[in-house]
Amino acid sequence: MNHLDELENKSIYIIREAYNRYQKIAQLWSIGKDSTTLLWLCRKAFFDKIPFPMVHIDTTFKFPAMYKFRDKYAKEWGLDLIVASNQEALQKGIGYKTHDAFTCSHELKTVALQQVIAKYGFKALLLGIRRDEHGIRAKERYFSPRNQEFKWNYHDQPPELWDQYKTKAAAETHLRVHPLLHWTELDVWEYIKRENIPVNELYFAKNGQRYRSLGCMPITKPIKSQADTIDKIIEELKNSTEAERAGRAQDKEQMYTMQKLRSLGYM
Amino acid sequence: MKNYLKFVIVGHVDHGKSTLIGRLLFDTKSIPQSKIDEVKEVCESLGKPFEFAYLMDYLEEEREKNITIDTTQTFFKTEKRDYVIIDAPGHKEFLKNMITGSALAEAAILIIDAKEGVQEQTKRHAYILQLLNLSQLIVVINKMDLVNYKQQRFKEVKNEILTHLDILKLKPNYIIPISAKEGDFVDKKSQKIEWYNGPAVLEALDSFKPRVAPVNLPLRFPVQDIYEIDGEKIIVGRVESGLIKQNQEIIFFPDGKKSKVKAIKKWRQELAVAETGHCVGITLVDDIDVERGQIISETENRPHITDKFTSTIFWMSRESHKINEPITFKCVTQEIKAKIKKIHKLMDSSTLETIKDRTDEIRETEVAKVEIETDKKIAIEDFSYIPELGRFVLEKNDEIVAGGIITLE
Numbered sequence: 001m002n003h004l005d006e007l008e009n010k011s012i013y014i015i016r017e018a019y020n021r022y023q024k025i026a027q028l029w030s031i032g033k034d035s036t037t038l039l040w041l042c043r044k045a046f047f048d049k050i051p052f053p054m055v056h057i058d059t060t061f062k063f064p065a066m067y068k069f070r071d072k073y074a075k076e077w078g079l080d081l082i083v084a085s086n087q088e089a090l091q092k093g094i095g096y097k098t099h100d101a102f103t104c105s106h107e108l109k110t111v112a113l114q115q116v117i118a119k120y121g122f123k124a125l126l127l128g129i130r131r132d133e134h135g136i137r138a139k140e141r142y143f144s145p146r147n148q149e150f151k152w153n154y155h156d157q158p159p160e161l162w163d164q165y166k167t168k169a170a171a172e173t174h175l176r177v178h179p180l181l182h183w184t185e186l187d188v189w190e191y192i193k194r195e196n197i198p199v200n201e202l203y204f205a206k207n208g209q210r211y212r213s214l215g216c217m218p219i220t221k222p223i224k225s226q227a228d229t230i231d232k233i234i235e236e237l238k239n240s241t242e243a244e245r246a247g248r249a250q251d252k253e254q255m256y257t258m259q260k261l262r263s264l265g266y267m
Numbered sequence: 268m269k270n271y272l273k274f275v276i277v278g279h280v281d282h283g284k285s286t287l288i289g290r291l292l293f294d295t296k297s298i299p300q301s302k303i304d305e306v307k308e309v310c311e312s313l314g315k316p317f318e319f320a321y322l323m324d325y326l327e328e329e330r331e332k333n334i335t336i337d338t339t340q341t342f343f344k345t346e347k348r349d350y351v352i353i354d355a356p357g358h359k360e361f362l363k364n365m366i367t368g369s370a371l372a373e374a375a376i377l378i379i380d381a382k383e384g385v386q387e388q389t390k391r392h393a394y395i396l397q398l399l400n401l402s403q404l405i406v407v408i409n410k411m412d413l414v415n416y417k418q419q420r421f422k423e424v425k426n427e428i429l430t431h432l433d434i435l436k437l438k439p440n441y442i443i444p445i446s447a448k449e450g451d452f453v454d455k456k457s458q459k460i461e462w463y464n465g466p467a468v469l470e471a472l473d474s475f476k477p478r479v480a481p482v483n484l485p486l487r488f489p490v491q492d493i494y495e496i497d498g499e500k501i502i503v504g505r506v507e508s509g510l511i512k513q514n515q516e517i518i519f520f521p522d523g524k525k526s527k528v529k530a531i532k533k534w535r536q537e538l539a540v541a542e543t544g545h546c547v548g549i550t551l552v553d554d555i556d557v558e559r560g561q562i563i564s565e566t567e568n569r570p571h572i573t574d575k576f577t578s579t580i581f582w583m584s585r586e587s588h589k590i591n592e593p594i595t596f597k598c599v600t601q602e603i604k605a606k607i608k609k610i611h612k613l614m615d616s617s618t619l620e621t622i623k624d625r626t627d628e629i630r631e632t633e634v635a636k637v638e639i640e641t642d643k644k645i646a647i648e649d650f651s652y653i654p655e656l657g658r659f660v661l662e663k664n665d666e667i668v669a670g671g672i673i674t675l676e
Contacts, residue, residue, distance in 0.1 A: 001545070020559065138340050159364070161670055
């Protein structure tokens with residue numbers, strides 16, 4: 001079995017395990033390359049009939065190209081799409097012009113997510129995070145419990161061995177399930193190439209710039225790049241010494257932001 | 268073919284696991300400059316000199332207390348291949364994290380502080396490696412700089428660890444003197460240790476082989492779920508061993524119902540054969556009752572069907588457990604109520620001493636040979652024959668509390 005097949009089979013096993021154990025689940029689809037790859041794997045796992053919704057946490061600050069991409073493929077792939085925003089926060093005027101990235105992220109992502117979980121009663125959420133994105137994510141489990149306050153207790157994570165996962169959540173509100181945890185950024189691009197998965201045009205270089213990671217428009221910066229095809233992106237990554245999320249301001253604002261955001265329940 | 272190897276670094280707390288990993292990443296140029304800068308910033312703000320260990324220890328508490336709490340996985344590459352390094356914490360209280368990390372590995376590095384020598388967790392971790400059947404092993408004797416690179420001290424520690432490994436019947440492939448901090452014998456040989464002729468750590472790692480699923484084992488296909496897609500019943504699961512073929516006669520265990528494979532499905536694809544490791548869906552020629560947890564097998568070479576078996580378990584939970592208390596047994600997709608009926612032998616996993624004054628209770632970090640009885644019959648195998656069906660976890664109050672290895676007599 002080749003490397004990509006191995007990654008794919010492991011992910012499909014986890015996706016099916018999550019659905020079998022919880023039923024009331026959803027996938028978070030941020031419209032980026034990772035969650036779109038995860039969505040692709042869900043289509044494979046369920047023979048095109050994904051039995052749960054895709055949730056887009058919409059801060060309303062995403063790139064127009066992302067909304068266009070979302071609507072196109074939600075229709076084409078027949079997805080059950082839930083778009084969720086924290087309306088109260090938006091009405092109060094919380095946004096990147098007036099508030100810091102941490103507040104925006106908390107209000108527009110975490111709180112919006114809490115609302116959608118409460119509304120639909122989801123017991124587990126599939127997310128496309130990967131270990132190589134950030135050191136904190138390298139410590140994640142495939143099935144990662146969140147307590148009632150939505151917190152990630154990274155001090156005391158459940159053991160995980162031999163594909164036996166934390167598959168019951170009594171006290172916890174829900175579990176985060178991470179089927180792509182063992183993939184690298186390069187793996188994702190090589191898989192996108194092999195499978196011909198559609199990805200957003202923002203990833204490809206225009207006028208010497210491209211986005212390597214997509215977040216909210218005001219805090220996401222492009223990198224210098226000439227990579228305007230998947231092959232060129234793969235080549236670029238093989239030679240890059242820059243961190244993937246270098247263009248995401250929120251990581252740099254504070255030394256341990258990522259850990260704090262995660263423990264607060266940010267995806 | 269895959270060209271990467273997953274290895275775990277284990278050993279006693281503070282013997283230098285995270286430092287060795289930081290050094291490996293640094294020497295192989297696997298860390299973005301921005302990460303090195305981030306670590307420099309953190310070290311400065313904490314008023315400490317630059318620490319390689321911080322490249323792995325990301326949690327705030329880990330950096331403040333200089334210990335690894337949870338297992339971390341990271342990636343690097345040599346000219347030969349890609350690696351996944353699993354950093355396992357060395358504190359006794361984080362043993363479950365050490366096991367979580369080690370269970371994924373194909374090879375291991377056991378690190379020992381040249382000054383301190385073999386310690387409690389050195390021995391315990393060696394035992395866990397042996398239980399998990401991790402036979403590709405490098406012992407590194409670290410911090411040689413602190414003992415002036417003396418060959419005599421290296422020999423003393425080497426003999427100390429070999430004595431212990433010998434009891435466990437573990438034979439290390441290499442025993443290497445290194446200084447992770449100074450970079451001696453990590454990515455290359457060093458003048459400071461001219462008396463040592465063996466390879467440096469990277470060269471030793473490059474000599475190991477990735478685990479390859481053995482061919483010619485009998486078919487074992489645990490039922491994971493059953494989907495109804497366009498009016499058709501599709502049984503999904505992963506081929507844990509052997510091959511499944513179209514038109515093949517199969518048996519569902521433990522009840523022994525027979526059927527025949529009509530089609531093997533992947534997304535938008537039908538296969539004639541599916542190999543070990545593949546997640547596939549199958550349809551049957553007839554409509555028999557199928558449920559999760561059944562083990563599909565070929566008609567020859569059937570699995571062992573029983574409700575009573577002997578195994579070695581290691582206890583990971585803080586809560587101790589008494590015999591005859593209810594517990595859940597989980598092996599592949601089989602999940603069933605069970606009891607530990609008898610403890611044949613109870614051991615301290617570090618000293619390997621038998622605990623004689625207690626026969627009815629197992630406690631954290633202890634290892635025991637036990638008799639397990641399940642409520643219904645299950646399909647199992649000897650761990651050394653088909654590992655996927657020869658290992659299991661025990662769950663109590665929805666938490667995994669122990670891992671176990673089955674030995675069939």
